[in-house]
Amino acid sequence: MPAMSRPHFWRHPLCLAPRALHPWLTEAGSLTARLKKSFPALRVRVLRQGWQRPVRDELCELRLQRPEAFAAVREVLLLDGDVPLVFAHSATPRQALRGGFHLLERTGSRPLGALLFADPTITRSPLAWCRVDRRHPLWRRAKLAAGPLPPRLWARRSVFFSGRDRLLVTEVFLPATNPKTV
Template sequence: MPSPRLWRHPLALAPRALRPWLAARGSLTARLMAHFPDIRVSVLRQGWDQPHTDEIAILRLPRGSSQVAVREVLLASRGTPLVYAHSITARRALTRGFHLLGRTGSRPLGALLFADPTIRRSPLAWRCIDARHPLYQSARAATGPLPPRLWARRSLFHAGRDVLLVTEVFLPALLPAG
């Protein structure tokens, strides 16, 4: 399973057209809305699950950690999937810094995160993932066949002492054909 340090692939290795998407610090949903018509957020799953191996270290959870709150969504334009997003936080964060997470519904998570000036974002990290990574597998289950590799980025959002990890997997339709 990937370790957190592997989320530092050089951005120069990503396709040139994808680099601005990977490096943009603001709301990804707002950026998508500026470039694509009719962006919709479809909640694929929201509930409790085990964190992935590389998420345990990032969130500083104890090994064999109990379940975390998970939210998975698909951002699409006119039915074409553009981004698969996976967010997790510790159970205790749902009663404190990220208490609104459970009531986000199909609204973009960025609307909550970027509207609160007390929430801070860590630097972005990115990497290329393939069929061995659980997020690639989840994106494929949500969208169907995918190319052998996808680029993803992740960052931490801090609300006081609570942390939310957001990972965004960029799907092929986001890039121009060619």
């Protein structure tokens, strides 16, 4: 499996994250499945799904050469009832929708992890972590979706591989998963 190149931004040491957040940040299996154990009323709200330009720090991970390139992007909120827990952002190049990640377009309000972890041919890169703040586009999108947020939040990301196709998944942990994220 190719290594994730991890721009310097995504190399924050995990030890800097609040200890209570470590189990969420390091979950190797489906984050959604783990969240369901702690939050039985967990549901997925699809915020957007379609073509858009990836965030700049995603270009390398997706092997997109041009900043003006478009990717298939899906953004969701994972909620406990009406309480936002995680803002999730997934991006994949156009050709992956004709290949290994063709089911992405038909995911609807189902958790993406249910598809990814059900297919034994899909592999995953190691996780990378960082603290995002209002300068990062995903913090700003999470704020639009979830409302007021602390100035800094912890996020993790990894690349899923299906053959040569890539799907980058980033999860931003909102205050309800750990009130001490500020």
